[in-house]
Amino acid sequence: MLHKEQNLETVLSEYKKEQGSLIPVLQRAQAIDGYLSKPVMSRVAGELGLYESDVYGVATFYTQFRFAPLGENIVKVCHGTACHVSGAEEISDSLCNHLKVEEGETTADGKFTTERVVCLGCCSLAPVVMVNEETYGRLTSDKVKKVLDKY
Amino acid sequence: MEDKWRVVVGLGSCGAASGGRGVYDALKEGIDQRELSAILEETGCIGMCYNEVLVDVIDPKGRRTLYKEVTPEKIDRILDEHVIEGKPITEWISLSEGVVTEDDAFLKDQKRIVLRNCGLISPESIEEYQAKDGYQALERVLKDMSPDQVISEILDSGLRGRGGAGFPTGLKWRFAAQSDTKPKYFICNADEGDPGAFMDRSVLEGDPHSVLEGMLIGAYTIGAEAGYIYVRAEYPLAVARLKIAIRAAKEHGFLGQDILGSNFSFDLKIKEGAGAFVCGEETALIASIEGKRGMPRIRPPFPAVSGLWGKPTNINNVETLANIPWIILNGAKAFASLGTEKSKGSKVFALAGKIKRGGLVEVPMGLSLREVIFDIGGGIKEDREFKAVQMGGPSGGCIPAHLLDTPIDYDAITATGAIMGSGGMVVMDETTCMVDIARFFLNFTQAESCGKCTFCRIGTKRMLEVLERICEGKGRMEDIGLLEELSESIKTTSLCGLGQTAPNPVLTTLRYFRDEYEAHIIDKRCPAKSCRPLLTFTVIEELCTGCGLCAKVCPVDAAKGKKKEPYTIDQALCTKCGQCLAKCKFEAIRVE
DSSP states (O other), X not given: OOOTTOOHHHXXXXXXXXXXXHHHHHHHHHHHHSSOOHXXXXXXXXHHTOOHHHHHHHHHHSTTOOSSOOOSEEEEEXXXXXXXXXXXXXXXXXXXXXXXXXXXXXXXXXXEEEEEESOOSOGGGOSOEEETTEEEOSOOHHHHHHHHHTO | OTTSXXXXXXOXXXXXXXXXXHHHHHHHHHHHHTXXXXXXXXEXXXXXXXXXXXXXXXXXXXXXXXXXXXXXXGHHHIIXXXXXXXXXXXXXXXXXXXXXXXXXXXXXXXXXXXTSSTTTSOTTXXXXXXXXXXXXXXXXXXXXXXXXXXXXXXXXXXXXXXXXXXXXXXHHHHHHHHOOOSSOEEEEXXXXXXXTOOHHXXXXXXXHXXXXXXXXXXXXXXXXXXXXXXXXXXXXHHHHXXXXXXXXXXXXXXXXXXXXXXXXXXXXXXXXXXXXXXXXXXXXXXXXXXXXXXXXXXXXXXXXXXXXXXXXXXXXXXXXXXXXXXXXXHOHHHHHTSBOSSSBSEEEEEEEESBSSOEEEEEETTOBHHIIIIIISOSBGGGOOEEEEEESGGGSEEEEGGGTTOBSOXXXXXXXXXXXXXXEEEEEETTSOHHHHXXXXXXXHHHHOOXXXXXXXXXXXXXXXXXXXXXXXXXXXXXXXXXXXXXXXXXXXXXXXXXXXXXXXXXXXXXXXXXXXXXXXXXXXXXXXXXXXXXXXXXXXXXXXXXXXXXXXXXXXXXXXXXXXXXXXXXXXXXXXXXHHHHOSSOOEEEO
């Protein structure tokens, strides 16, 4: 993860003079809270001399940016081609059943947020799930539940 | 260093995902406990992902023994029997001189240029890269070659862009070199976005310096003073290793001011992508580095004339750049001697899907698809029937069995309706539904369309709707014609490669697997038994032992019955999730 201890002020002062720094600033800002709140985006716009609508336009263009708080752990289920033909849909179903959420949602206790991603690049281990920065491969509907129990 | 044993653990993303870190820690503890002088190291991807975790044991004479499927439980024997007693454990060996294994076939037909150091050196050590002739090509270029000479060499080599489009690299460099506006920029495109492709990730994780060296040579050639590596944020390990490599290159004087006393200076930064497939397109990538929405723009002007911040810019893909130092050191002739008339050198492929030996392979151009999939990849898992290989990701297509002898060659692959692409090769067997695959890719391109061109934005949406209804058994006969018409319109009216190629997965499956579309539409049947809404799950009474496992796993209580008597499945409740099928130990669930 990026440096959590860094607050928005340091990020902004670091990048303020750099050309085209909006995306790295948003990435750093998101690393602080796990998502981009409205006040944070306004602050970024003000400091970088951009319209708020521009900042929002850029943030919503890229899938990396989130606009709601995250759970404690983020579970990314890979739906790349290799995972798709190896049963990624079953993994997603099993995981969502187990956590009692829909894909993209956060569990009631705030412990997990699930997310559907395009490709994690570990195709020969398909199907693959990534929890935070840890990747788990060759999963089955049962194995994925055991992976979650570790957290 | 020569008189010590070395134990090397493969810790690319695949190795780490298979538990490589645990093996590394266990080895560290085992070595410490036994007070051995053996050196423990880590390396990048060697390509045999199907055998992870891989551990290389190198004896003091430099003889290598590669162990496969290593777990923490296996390390005691490796250390005690091999490192201490000098007796390799034959049954665990994947590769070793003098030992014949199944894995020999995996490497036999490969030609490793781009992957020359992957899995052999520590990606975090510039010294190990230098020991493999690293940065000597840069030195030669800066001392003895003019930019024009470099361009001629690359042109003579026949190297074409490995990102997918296959444009001659030497020509691209010449265009950028001819622009006289300053400053110029040199960008490495590491935004590997095709689902099913991981070549660039493995090169960046396994041998980042080869990419830096290629960039430096290119930057010198076109006269660029600054550059960027635009890398996917989804590749944290690649980003971390690039940062280490850049720092080391600066410390050793290969990057920064007045490189190797040549007056050539180059400053390099990493830009992390933020998740947008379209940013693989050059002008979209440039917009993204500028901090804007990554939307392509009309060309000309081409980036070589007006690119990043309106200045001349050259963009090459990771694999293209990793080839450059090899070409300089070994000569254009050596490179051009490999391959076919118009496709020279080698190509890296990520083999995945229903294949026995999935992983990363590099083969000389001209080898046939059959040789790659069956000789190197070992054929289809569980010896099922080969159905198709998907090449080129969302821009490519599915190549059927009768075209397996097609050579790896830009033009020959294009003739099949697919494209060479960046190197993803996803193998499919009889259980993969081709209509579902077309739907899968359209779902992808529809979501990733930036929205600028109407036909790409709305046309892909309409195509996806049609494909979804066919997969649900609600297709109409006129749908096939509608798909063809929409495909043609999207291809001809989209600005960038994303839209121009988005219909390819549909067109190739229609061309080679039209019968599957018709089975879905006319018979409401999915021949691959993959589209769930078209399946019925029933219990085969004679085989059912009444164990009740199906009822236990059924999420909607559709499986019912009394213990020790045949169960039944209530079709009105069944959601066709397939969990009963997966769980039944007696093969008593029938799918039709």
